[in-house]
Amino acid sequence: MDFQPDTGTLYFTDNNVDMMGDDNPPGELNAAPKAGMHFGFPYYAGGKAQHPDWKDKQAPQDVTFPVQEFQAHTASLGLKFYTGDMFPADYKGDAIIAQHGSWNRTSPVGYQLMRVTFDDNHQVTGHEVFIDGWLQNGEAWGRPTDVLQLADGSLLISDDYNDVIYRVSYGDDNASSTDATSQSNSKTITDLQMPESAIAAPDGRVFVTEIGEFGKAGDGKVTVIDKSGQKTTLATGLNDPKGIDLWNNELYIADVDHVVKVDMKGDITVIAKAKNFPGKPVFLNDMEIDGNGTLYVSDSGTDDGENAGIYQITQAGKVSEILDDKSAIKRPNGLLMDGNDTLLVADFGTGDLYRANISSGKTEALNKGFG
Structure with a gap:
């Protein structure tokens, strides 16, 4: 009124x-x-x-x-x-x-x-x-x-x-001038060590996970790139960090077989250990977060798709599996929320694109041929 x-x-x-x-x-x-x-x-x-x-x-x-x-x-x-x-x-x-x-x-x-x-x-x-x-x-x-x-x-x-x-x-x-300035920066960022995933913050900063040497524990890190293109290190000591997302000004990262949270000071907290997963986490890949702060993590599994699936992690730390390796999606990788109860899922094993219903676990094939 x-x-x-x-x-x-x-x-x-x-x-x-x-x-x-x-x-x-x-x-x-x-x-x-x-x-x-x-x-x-x-x-x-x-x-x-x-x-x-x-x-x-x-x-x-x-x-x-x-x-x-x-x-x-x-x-x-x-x-x-x-x-x-x-x-x-x-x-x-x-x-x-x-x-x-x-x-x-x-x-x-x-x-x-x-x-x-x-x-x-x-x-x-x-x-x-x-x-x-x-x-x-x-x-x-x-x-x-x-x-x-x-x-x-x-x-x-x-x-x-x-x-x-x-x-x-x-x-x-x-x-208008602020928008023009932010869009005109075309600087190329170099010297990243196997950059895997990135997320942009509302203030223009971009957070990037760097794997380092693949399979080597402890040399992974999170790098921050500001609006001017300057690069600094936020957090070190990760293994092979991949998917990254931002919620409530904190970063959530999939790191091989566990999930960590990194605050803006660079402090790292493990929020889901390997033993907390109902299945066996093998190759945790992408990270997506809904509006309530619930995390969704893809696991691409082995080369044959064994132990592949998608996990849901609540803010309280409860881990559940919403898709397992018996689903139509062989090696889930990229994730994107598609409404309140569905995820778009890119299959790393087949090059296919799916829509997955979170509540029911049902999948729908959308397209294929992405390699």
Whole structure:
């Protein structure tokens, strides 16, 4: 909810009810200029669509209907009237609404920012998409949740799916020059000793695992490359470190038969020893982490695929095997989260690409011929 700046009228969004079809009932933006108003619940499920459980009941005569309706199931949440000077002048007084997105619609909708426009008399004139793109080919990778305005007129958008906050600016020279600088650095980094995997931090640093001499214990390390291309060593004493990922400002690394955590001071902690694995870890390879901090580690196994699989490791250190060497994936290597409960898996043994369901362990072949 938010108060319209010039009139003081309270506006609020309404998610409505579910299970009434893909396009019914509509979402709502409501205005409450005074106390004691009735907005239709529970007689109306959204807009003027009556709820089936109350179809035989007489609704009050003084129901106030929404000032703007939205596509059903877009799930309008955070609302903010724009009062800044950064955006073009016609944005001032308009409402920006975060639409969290559907969960029970045949084809997903929402996952966007909506702009509701107002005229000089502070009445709604229409609505249009302000920002979209969090929904790609029916798959959501982000869910806008709330909107705030900074003193400079830029907007902050929270995303509770990715656990991030976006800043949206207009004509912001500082932001543009920063992006241009970061993209123009084409320096080649040399003298790395068998670099295996890399992960980029939000501040522009890149962390690289270096195996050193393959099969030699203790000569592996983690190298940091800053935005200017300068190289420093963060941690040493690893064996053959491979997959690396970053979560909560700490690095997680697969190191042959165990998994370690490295903090930003370079201190190393073993979080999953070889004996903690339900199978026999042989060739731990790639590392992927979901939004809850759960780790997924591939084990490419022996040359014949023996002991190959994919392990799940919780933040509490519990290790379980979600795929073993009896699955269709012979030697799992590269991992990438693909939604909440699926992984993309590259098969090092066959050159095939799979999608694996984490809960069920079922696999789906996607493509082949990668060598």
